[in-house]
Amino acid sequence: MTEATLPALIEQMLQPGFYPHAVTEPIQLVQTHISYVLLTGDYAYKIKKPANFGFLDFSTLEKRQHFCQEELRLNQRGAAELYLEVLPATQIGEQYHLGGTGEPVEYVLKMRQFPQESLFSNLFEQGKLNETHLEELGRVVAQYHAKTTTNDYIRSFGEVFQVRAAFDENYEQTEKYIGGPQTQVQFDETKAYTERFFAERQELFQSRMQNDYIRECHGDLHLRNIALWQDQILLFDCIEFNEPFRFVDVMFDIAYAVMDLEAQQRKDLSNAYLNTYIEQTGDWEGLQVLPIYLNRQSYVRAKVTSFLLDDPGVPTTVKEEAAKTAAKYYKLAWEYTKPKQGQLILMSGLSGSGKSTTAKYLARQLAAIHIRSDAVRKHLGGIPLSERGGDDLYTAEMTQKTYARLLELGTILANQGFSVILDAKYDRQQLRQEVIEQAEKYQIPLKIIYCTAPVEVIKERLVNRTGDIADATVDLLASQIQQAEPSTDSEKPYTQVWDTTQPQESQLNKIIRQ
Structure with a gap:
């Protein structure tokens, strides 16, 4: 199968007659490097690609079934209204069906479709996101975290060596961008800051584990994964494919949207979110680890954007914009390392x-x-x-x-x-x-x-x-x-x-x- 060729199942899912319900034509197909998503009007259907990137392995049908079920389970915690069920895609002859009596050849996550204007990221761009929304988000995330799971296994991911490993990997993967979107000074000082932070605060990380702040969190709680739909704030598209990405400190989750807003010079909104969350939870001590996670989320945003610079299929104009965006987030990550006067x-x-x-x-x-x-x-x-x-x-x-x-x-x-x-x-x-x-x-x-x-x-x-x-x-x-x-x-x-x-x-x- 070439990049230009769609699997037969996807081709048939682009046809209105495939579905047992009315659809809005034409059916839209959205692809990422790990999934196909078909937008039919009232419902969206997601199929995982048979990919294996090391940190993510969907290479077998059994694994794709497992991770579809995990995606359903995990996302129903914050968006039960959106995540409905996992259906087998079966095949009889050359025809595919949702459900049916044939042998499953793929698994499909059925979700309720909502307008993209409902995303917090889009509301922000339209100037419609206000302090009231962010205060309510703080309450919603506090309730969400209170219901999440923790145990000895999950807590173990809060060990300093576990947390630090992800930072070390980031630096290994981004050293080649020195002299491009990030400077040598930014790289050296950011790396030195994280090394000092982990060395000097081992007791703090231990206390976070002992007090059950390492939980099965969302793992990717930025503004594009938060929606205001039917007067409810929904937290969706959490990390299902990699345990270390979601077995994290609750402040790891909080840092995403705080960083998103601060990157856009809206500390008033990030402050509304942060203060409401910590007042609801009483986790004021958690603010001591927040700076390292703000640094991490900004650096990862820069890293992922930098990867576009290496892709020969990305147009030059897109690469130029990506370089500017990456530089912005490398700089923000570096600024988070600077001493502040309390x-x-x-x-x-x-x-x-x-x-x-x-x-x-x-x-x-x-x-x-x-x-x-x-x-x-x-x-x-x-x-x-x-x-x-x-x-x-x-x-x-x-x-x-x-x-x-x-x-x-x-x-x-x-x-x-x-x-x-x-x-x-x-x-x-x-x-x-x-x-x-x-x-x-x-x-x-x-x-x-x-x-x-x-x-x-x-x-x-x-x-x-x-x-x-x-x-x-x-x-x-x-x-x-x-x-x-x-x-x-x-x-x-x-x-x-x-x-x-x-x-x-x-x-x-x-x-x-x-």
């Missing part, structure tokens, strides 16, 4: 004063990690964020644990180069002083933002508050006002008052200039 931003103010709204706005503008005390408290108490906490969640002991955890996370992440917003009342001088002492000890830049609003405005906000994880009500306002302790002289150099009834943009400029 900082702490401490929010302070009464419940309803606008702390969280202001913190969220700052997080988007500064690409900061936003840690809310309400979320920390509920994770410590083992209570779903959507549920209202009981009295035992608000004891003095639990409050002390919550603030201690906030400070611990803030210190860890700021020392790793993250801007971190600690969002709580911080109405006691001692609590604020503890943050100041920690910041001074580790030489972390600190800002204290005291949010204010007229009492009547605060009351109205608390009365109208819905759909938020915070439990504070207007009944608590009087006691909060009475108990709040004023700023001390040691706090004043760090403190900026933020009137939450005024435009945010002008006040942001003051914060940035300080």
Whole structure:
């Protein structure tokens, strides 16, 4: 069979009469190096090619059947509405049939077809992807990961030598592109960074394994594999053909879409996704491994694009564009290796004063990690964020644990180069002083933002508050006002008052200039 010749089964599947349902003519055929996909209107049919690339082996009918079933099983986790069933393609004489009584000669994955405009990548290009979509994606992926499997075998893929092997392979495969889409400096510094990262953080990788963050993940969760269809976010086309590609840290999954958005200069959107995900899961420590996976996803995008430069069948104009794209992602991967200056931003103010709204706005503008005390408290108490906490969640002991955890996370992440917003009342001088002492000890830049609003405005906000994880009500306002302790002289150099009834943009400029 030559490249120009289609298998007889595919030729027949291009005919409308092959299907037991109405089709939209003409039937479209989409080919990749590993599959044929036939688009019939309401349904899409996918057939795996008998290929063997080492990391992927579809060379026998039995293997193709197995991986069709795996693709169905794995993708029904995130897109059960799209992935319907695996059907045998049978043959009687020269005629092929879906199902039937003949001997199976191939296996076909039947999927529901959806418009390409529904892809997150296309929504982004059309300017239709917004923060609300990315926040919902964060919730969807958090739920998805919570349902994924892990066990001793899967966890073993989190060993440093296992994770590092993929990075080493990337460098071996891309060294030849030095002087082309990537520079010698970029290659050397990126490689040195990953070597240091793995050498210095072995305990971190062990803790990720021990705490069950190595799971049977998606493995390829970029914007082209996420769809908004019938008002649902669907995660599809995950990796079925290679276990090491999907037995990964959950942050490996998260890094794909974050990198996609940051490559397009939309850190506000990536921040909405990332902050929502980590708040839902409570996996703030996972941010410590995120930089290496951001680097990896960008580098792999560059590598795969670089491969087009070696293909004699690719037109010159396409190669020129591929070289530019590869250079962009090699540079981004290199930029992820650069040291970042972390900082702490401490929010302070009464419940309803606008702390969280202001913190969220700052997080988007500064690409900061936003840690809310309400979320920390509920994770410590083992209570779903959507549920209202009981009295035992608000004891003095639990409050002390919550603030201690906030400070611990803030210190860890700021020392790793993250801007971190600690969002709580911080109405006691001692609590604020503890943050100041920690910041001074580790030489972390600190800002204290005291949010204010007229009492009547605060009351109205608390009365109208819905759909938020915070439990504070207007009944608590009087006691909060009475108990709040004023700023001390040691706090004043760090403190900026933020009137939450005024435009945010002008006040942001003051914060940035300080």
